[in-house]
Amino acid sequence: MSELARESSTRPFVRRGSFLPFALPTIDEEDVDEVVDVLRSGWLTSGPQIQKFEREFSTEVGATAALALSSGTAAMHVALSALDVPAGKAVITTPMTFCSTAHVIEQIGCRPLFVDVEPDTLNLEPAGVRRALDEYGDEVAAILPVHYAGHPVELDQFLEMGRSHRIPVVEDAAHAFGAAFRDVAIGEVSGQDQRAVCFSLYATKNITSGEGGVLTGSEALVQTSRLWSLHGMSRDSWQRYGPRGSWDYEVLMPGFKYNMSDIQAALAATQLRRWRSFQRTRTAIAARYTALLADIDEVETPIRRPHVTHAWHLYPLRLHLPALTIDRAEFVEQLRLRNIGTSVHFIPLHTQPYYRDRYGFERDDFPVAAAEFDRMFSLPIYPRMSPGDVDDVVAAVRDVVAANRRRS
Numbered sequence: 001m002s003e004l005a006r007e008s009s010t011r012p013f014v015r016r017g018s019f020l021p022f023a024l025p026t027i028d029e030e031d032v033d034e035v036v037d038v039l040r041s042g043w044l045t046s047g048p049q050i051q052k053f054e055r056e057f058s059t060e061v062g063a064t065a066a067l068a069l070s071s072g073t074a075a076m077h078v079a080l081s082a083l084d085v086p087a088g089k090a091v092i093t094t095p096m097t098f099c100s101t102a103h104v105i106e107q108i109g110c111r112p113l114f115v116d117v118e119p120d121t122l123n124l125e126p127a128g129v130r131r132a133l134d135e136y137g138d139e140v141a142a143i144l145p146v147h148y149a150g151h152p153v154e155l156d157q158f159l160e161m162g163r164s165h166r167i168p169v170v171e172d173a174a175h176a177f178g179a180a181f182r183d184v185a186i187g188e189v190s191g192q193d194q195r196a197v198c199f200s201l202y203a204t205k206n207i208t209s210g211e212g213g214v215l216t217g218s219e220a221l222v223q224t225s226r227l228w229s230l231h232g233m234s235r236d237s238w239q240r241y242g243p244r245g246s247w248d249y250e251v252l253m254p255g256f257k258y259n260m261s262d263i264q265a266a267l268a269a270t271q272l273r274r275w276r277s278f279q280r281t282r283t284a285i286a287a288r289y290t291a292l293l294a295d296i297d298e299v300e301t302p303i304r305r306p307h308v309t310h311a312w313h314l315y316p317l318r319l320h321l322p323a324l325t326i327d328r329a330e331f332v333e334q335l336r337l338r339n340i341g342t343s344v345h346f347i348p349l350h351t352q353p354y355y356r357d358r359y360g361f362e363r364d365d366f367p368v369a370a371a372e373f374d375r376m377f378s379l380p381i382y383p384r385m386s387p388g389d390v391d392d393v394v395a396a397v398r399d400v401v402a403a404n405r406r407r408s
């Protein structure tokens with residue numbers, strides 16, 4: 001059916017004047033000026049801007065050290081390498097994540113050992129992970145939980161499992177910059193050598209450098225990760241070509257090329273300075289959605305456990321499908337026709353052709369992830385949205401529900 005035919009075949013509906021994108025970065029003149037200054041400075045690759053950004057980032061999250069990288073994916077790949085996770089083992093993770101969480105496990109020669117998620121937070125379920133550790137024992141070489149949507153996992157339990165099984169815990173904190181678990185910021189790591197926290201500064205994330213990532217960990221882990229991130233060379237280019245540089249270096253391991261540029265670091269640093277205001281707006285938008293959607297029985301709003309600070313990277317809504325005559329795909333389509341952009345986080349990894357075929361997964365091997373996927377989609381949530389934008393989204397959701405309610 002064409003869009004026009006579809007529109008004329010349904011009753012008149014609420015439609016905002018212009019398309020509201022699912023995500024937009026918040027870039028202001030300060031960001032632009034800082035980047036232009038770097039372009040004019042003559043030093044573009046990793047140098048003084050990186051050093052400054054890494055210091056400011058580690059201070060902000062309360063980590064002893066931070067390493068700026070080319071992406072969040074690079075941060076996880078480097079972390080698993082620096083932590084010496086041996087090839088041929090299993091790494092426990094969630095199917096409810098972006099594909100790169102599992103890809104890095106494959107890339108170090110291991111296999112992802114998926115464990116199903118909790119129905120409320122959609123985070124990796126601690127009891128399931130404990131069962132997997134009992135069942136697979138020494139085969140498991142690491143745990144890689146994801147702070148889904150910006151709601152922290154039950155971190156104390158995963159860190160305890162890591163300690164008692166003597167295996168590292170690498171956190172995918174791509175959504176969780178600004179989040180906290182029991183008043184401890186996600187990323188706050190000091191003396192724990194068997195732990196790394198990996199952030200993404202991708203364009204849609206809570207703070208951005210266009211593309212980028214940050215790893216936090218102990219001083220020792222960050223040092224080793226730094227080597228892994230830049231060809232395994234004992235001196236980076238600032239240490240070779242900078243004012244006090246020396247041409248000499250040693251190659252200590254077959255490292256990656258995952259460093260961040262000074263251009264990106266300048267943007268990352270100005271974004272970092274504004275994160276609290278970004279965070280306040282995200283939290284206010286989430287609260288407004290939750291309040292305004294509360295009376296619509298056909299949708300379920302996301303929860304926040306009382307002991308966490310939610311980063312509100314995503315606002316995943318879930319449909320009560322038996323009460324509707326349409327499925328999630330059609331719901332999303334009807335929102336698009338009303339000029340509201342949405343997305344879905346995530347298509348469970350065990351249903352993706354690569355993982356499904358390689359490991360022979362069935363859809364219902366992880367029943368919570370599979371069932372919740374069928375009824376979920378994410379509403380726009382970013383600091384540039386006005387209260388009016390939020391109201392438009394709510395009006396559109398209300399209208400789609402009203403047009404497609406199942407009559408009993």
Ligand SMILES: *Cc1c(COP(=O)(O)O)cnc(C)c1O
Pocket residue numbers: 070071072073074097098100101146172174175199200201202212213
């Ligand atoms: C964005 C994202 C990543 C990847 O981050 P990049 O910086 O794009 O590499 C990893 N995991 C999750 C859950 C993400 O949302």
